[in-house]
Amino acid sequence: MSLRPHDERMVMPTPFAPRVAALCQTNDWYTWAGYTTPNTFEEVGLEYFAMRNATGVFDLSPMTKYRITGPDSEAFLNRVMVRDVRKIKPGRVGYTVWCTDEGMVHDDGTIFHLADGDYRLCAQERCMDWLHWSTLGFDVDIADETADIAALAVQGPTSCATLRNMGLSGIENLKPFGIATFPFNGAELLVSRTGYTGDLGYELWIDAGQALPLWDALFAAGRELLIRPVGSEALGIARIEAGFIMAGEDFVPAEQVVRHGRARSPFELGLDWLVDFHKGPFTGRNALLKEQREGSRYRFVILDIEGNKPANHSFILDKHGRTIGHVTSAAWCPTAKSNIALASMNMPWGRDDDEMYAEIYYNRELAWTRLLSRCRVRRDPVFDPPRRRATPAQNL
Amino acid sequence: MTDALNKGSYDTIIIGAGHNGLVCAAYLAKAGRKVLVLEAASQPGGAAATREFHPGFRISSGAHLLTQLNPGIARELGLASHGLAYAARDLKTVALAEDGAHLVIDGASVSGVSASDAAAYGRFHTQNKRFGKVLDGFFSRRQPTLVDRSWDDAFSLLKLGWSLRRLGKDDMQDLMRVGLINIYDVANEHFDSELLKAAVAMDGVLGSHMGPRSPNTVYGYLHRHIGDAWGNTGPALVRGGMGALGQAFAAAARGFGAEIRCDSKVALVEMQGCRATGVTLESGETLLADTIISNADPKTTFEKLVGHPSLDAGFSRRVHNFRSRGVSAKLHLALDALPEFTGLDGALAGERLLLAPTMDHIERAFNHAKYGEYSQAPVMEVSIPTVHDDSLAPAGKHVLSAIVQFAPYALGQGWDTGKQAFKQLALDQLEQYAPGIGQQLLASELSTPVDLEREFGMTGGHWHHGEIALDQALLMRPMPGAHQYSTPIPGLFLCGAGSHPGGGIMGLAGRNAAEAVIKHQSNGKERAA
Structure with missing residues (x-):
């Protein structure tokens, strides 16, 4: 059997590593799926706002x-x-x-x-x-083909214009969740109108050998449009704002769960809309039918929390102070100017009118403060601009 | 859920008229169900079959000795009134020695060994009978689940726990200890005689891909000796061969109103939505019913009749990993006269004869099977039914039936080339114990596991439809997700040897399945998909 990349080296650089490393001024790295990935490049706020107001570029290559x-x-x-x-x-x-x-x-x-x-x-x-x-x-x-394909997320209101500048003509007509291919440097560049930010955005997929030319062409095309590389911290805020769940945070992948009962079903992650009982057999169908009949254990909710202190790891309490759920992801969302948390509530909690409080602890120079901040269930994500879906795409 | 227009006049279809399918059919028909049993072969009975293999000579072509038939089932189905008669009962077991110093086991007693061995065997037998009574409690009911269980299951667990507790401390400790070790160690703990140890070990490995030193062989022994707990002291011979028992089961099922259609091989379980709604025969004919019960082995049922794509991936993997590769071949001989075994009183020639001198001999014979080879010196369980039953051969002539091990299903060289050579090895073994038997030979036939698979539709040619081992036994038989006779497919049930408590012409799987189906329906647990 031939050696796979990780047989030779435990943690790998991505195909964009030379460019990413050169731009990563914070030298702040973590390991994502066996690849070295930056948490931040310069400053998380700058990166976040680049994504929301111009174009942010995230190296997606470690994606399996x-x-x-x-x-x-x-x-x-x-x-x-x-x-x-x-x-x-x-x-x-x-x-x-x-x-x-x-x-x-x-x-x-x-x-x-x-x-x-x-x-x-x-x-x-x-x-x-x-x-x-x-x-x-x-x-x-x-x-x-994880190691064979290099990938970039190009997200934000000027992302379409950036790609047009790069020569991807007609890209503005690509519909959300559509795929198009373009010739690039003698290779094929695959572009999908997808992303993890809830905004107008694209993902670029190309043979790993073409990674650096692609990066260079992209950044050249986006210079005037304020393109900026983005680390996972900024992306993390954007995805919470958009209401997207993340494996390892909002649920533990079932294969990694050690303790019985800690995994979550699609219903318990608010993904009822995905489950199709009419299509025929699929793995988990019987169990999900049973859950549908007998009820779920948890309810996934997006909570709007009073104040501006992020509710990371908070318990959610009822008015008597009893624990009725916990936060799985939380962020102060700058664009929406909201304090948002994704939470897993014990059934039946998490209904629209439930009176709930997030128990938030924060520390200012060794002084701990405990807040009980009122939470309200949001039906929709807090960030959901019309340009996310508009076709032809906004072409600033 | 089935379309009323297309619906046949049956509410239950059973796939396979082997003994468990027939038992299940009989109990369901008795309970008022309209049952149709579909059988691929041209006669019912499955591996309880008698077949002419040489003009005028008939043999039990599958199972040849009846050791485990549940007496309650025989009584409730009135098998005797449906034609079941015994040519002999409570056969002795003769462990043959090449030099003629045989030993004879008769229930709790054994002759031909030292007084201390004889006493030890008595104690061993009695203890195993007590264990058998506990197992009987386990075998005669649906196995409980450990999670999500109902009150019913909780009650079952309680009863089973109590039956263990009632054994007393010493026996309970011993059962839990020996249940997990191997028959080699257990036989060595009890006996001095190599021949006696080998005879005991044979009962732990017959039909299994195991040598005496393999774990699970004590469970195999106890499983095989469940008949002791029901009052037998040895196996029985069915008059007319095992096929007569198959016919009796069929007659009983018909007597209660079940219909049996032979030459009707099921190709597919039909599904509507994700529910089983009928079957399609190889002829193309589709038959619909609310309840489909498969007496086919779990691999055939799930891999061929249902198909992996209709199953959850995890379950489908368990099906894939279910061990069902047989290692037993059947040798059938037509003999001009009764063979003479060195030093054996002719009166004992009709008993159950074992050709296995020592446990090490058995273990070495098994070693080959591990590597996809057949044994160079196979071990055998031999029966000459014509000593007790003159209906099987012309006057004065005899038939000999033997289980020959080890003959692995997946023989490295393939059975096309291996068959003749292995048959010769088996004949050579017989010649050593019965010099001159070669000259008495009129015809011979060897059924390899591949042949048995073809003849009886059992995956791997495994007569239990899958190894009898603790990881595939009790509440894990055949596999979690299908262990209470129901399956992940609503409307589809199992009733065969692959289900708890296994095969061996016991009938309990079929009866337990019928009870489970009735309970399932009356609980209204079944929901349309």
């Missing part, structure tokens, strides 16, 4: 990427995923989650339907073993 081909690829994915994969037409991307037999979420990710019978699955976590076990009875090939 599986190429799924073969005559049964569609049927295979339809059996793995809770949603009806047949409805994701060629040239389209679909968000999805996949579950264990017990209906607990392994991970969430996106399916790229590249061509008839040719798919790419992008996920936060590695899941080759699970996918491989799921191939029993299907004529399908799965290749891990």
Whole structure:
């Protein structure tokens, strides 16, 4: 068996590492899925506002990427995923989650339907073993192309204009969750109108060998449009603002759960809309039907919290001070000027009119303060601008 | 859920008229269900079959000795009134020695060994009978689940716990100890005679991909000896061969109103939405029913009839990993005369004969199987039913049936080339114990596990449809998710040897399944998908 990249080195640089390292003034790194990734480049606020007001670029290369081909690829994915994969037409991307037999979420990710019978699955976590076990009875090939494909998220109101400047003509006509390809430097550049920021934005996918030319062309095209590299901290604020969950934060991938009962189902993550009981068999169906009949244990909510102290790791209390849930992600969201938390509430809590308080602790020069801040359930994410969906895209 | 227009006149379809399918059909028909049993072969009975393998010579082509038939089932189904008759009961076991110094086991007593061994065997037998009574409690009911259990399951667990407790401290400790070790160590703890140890060990490894030193062999022994707890002192021979028992089961099922259609091989379980709604035969005919019960082995049921894509991936992997590769071949001989075994009183030739001199011999024979080879010196369980039953061969002639181990299903060289050579090795073994048997040979036939798979539709040619081992036993048989006779597919149930408590022409899997189906329906647990 040939060596895979991580056989030689435990933590790898991404294909953009030379550029990323040169720009990473904070020298503030962490390991994401076996790759060195910056938390910040310069200052988290600058990066966040670049993403919201101009263009932020995030190195997405560590994202796990599986190429799924073969005559049964569609049927295979339809059996793995809770949603009806047949409805994701060629040239389209679909968000999805996949579950264990017990209906607990392994991970969430996106399916790229590249061509008839040719798919790419992008996920936060590695899941080759699970996918491989799921191939029993299907004529399908799965290749891990994580290391072979370099990827950038290009997000923000000037992202479309930046890509046009780069020569991607007609990119403004690409619909949300659409895929287009463009020739680039003798290779093929794949662009999807997808992202993790809840805004107008794109993701660029290219052969790893073309990573540096792509980075250079992109930054040259975006210079006038205030393009800026973005680390995971800024992206983290943006995704909370947009109401997107994250594996390892808002749920523990079912395969990594050690203690019984700590995983979450799609219903418990607010993803009811994904689950399709009419499409035929899929892994977890029986368990999810049972959950639908008998009720879930938790309710996923977006909470708007009074004040401006982020409610990270807070318990949510009822008016008697009893614990009724806890925060899984939280941030002060600058654009929305809101204090937002994603939370997992014990059933039946988290209803629209429930009286709930976040127990927030913060420390100012060794003085701890405990706040009980009133929370209200939000039905929609706090950041959801019309330009996110508009086609042709805003072309500033 | 089924379309009323297309619906047949049956509410229950059972796939496979093997003994468990017939038992299940009988109990369900008795309870008022309209049952249709579909059988691939041209006669019902499954591996309880009698077949002519040489003009005028008939043999039990699958199971040949009846050790585990549950007497309650035999009584409740009135098998005797449906034609079941025994040619012999409570056969002795003769462990043959090449030099003629055989030993004979008859229930709790054994002759041909030292007084201390004889006494030890008596104690061993009696203790195992007590263990058997506990197992009987486990075997005769649906196994409880450990999580999400109902009051019913809790009650079962309580009862089972109590039956263990009632054994007393010493026995309970011993059962929990030996249950997890191997028959080699247990036999050495009790006995001095190598031949006696080997005879005991054979009962732990017959039908299993295990040598005496393999774990699970004590459980295998106890499973095989469950008949002791029901009052047998040895195996029985069915008059007319095992096929007569198959016919009796079929007659009983018909007697209660079940219909049996032979030459009707099921190709697929039909699904509507995600629920089983019927079956399609190889002929293309589709038959609908609310309840589909598969007596086929779990691999056939889930991999071929249902298909992995209709199952959850984790469950489908458990099905894939279910161990069901047989290691037992059947040798059938047509003999001109009764063979003479060195030093054996002719009156004992009709008993159960074992060709296994020592435990090490068995272990070495097994070693080959681990590497995809057949044993160079196979061990055998031999029966010459014609000593007790003249219906199987012309007057004065005999048939011999033997289980020959180890003959791994996945033989490295393939059975096309291996079969003849292995048969010769088996004949050579017999020749050593019964010099001259070769000259008496009129015809011979070897059924390898591949042949048995073909003849009886059992995956791997495994007569229990899957290894009898603790990881595939009791509340884990055949696998979590399908262990209470229901399956992840609503409307589809299991009733075969692959389910608790296993095969061996016991009938309990079929009866327990019928009870589980009735309970399931009356609880209204079943919900349309």
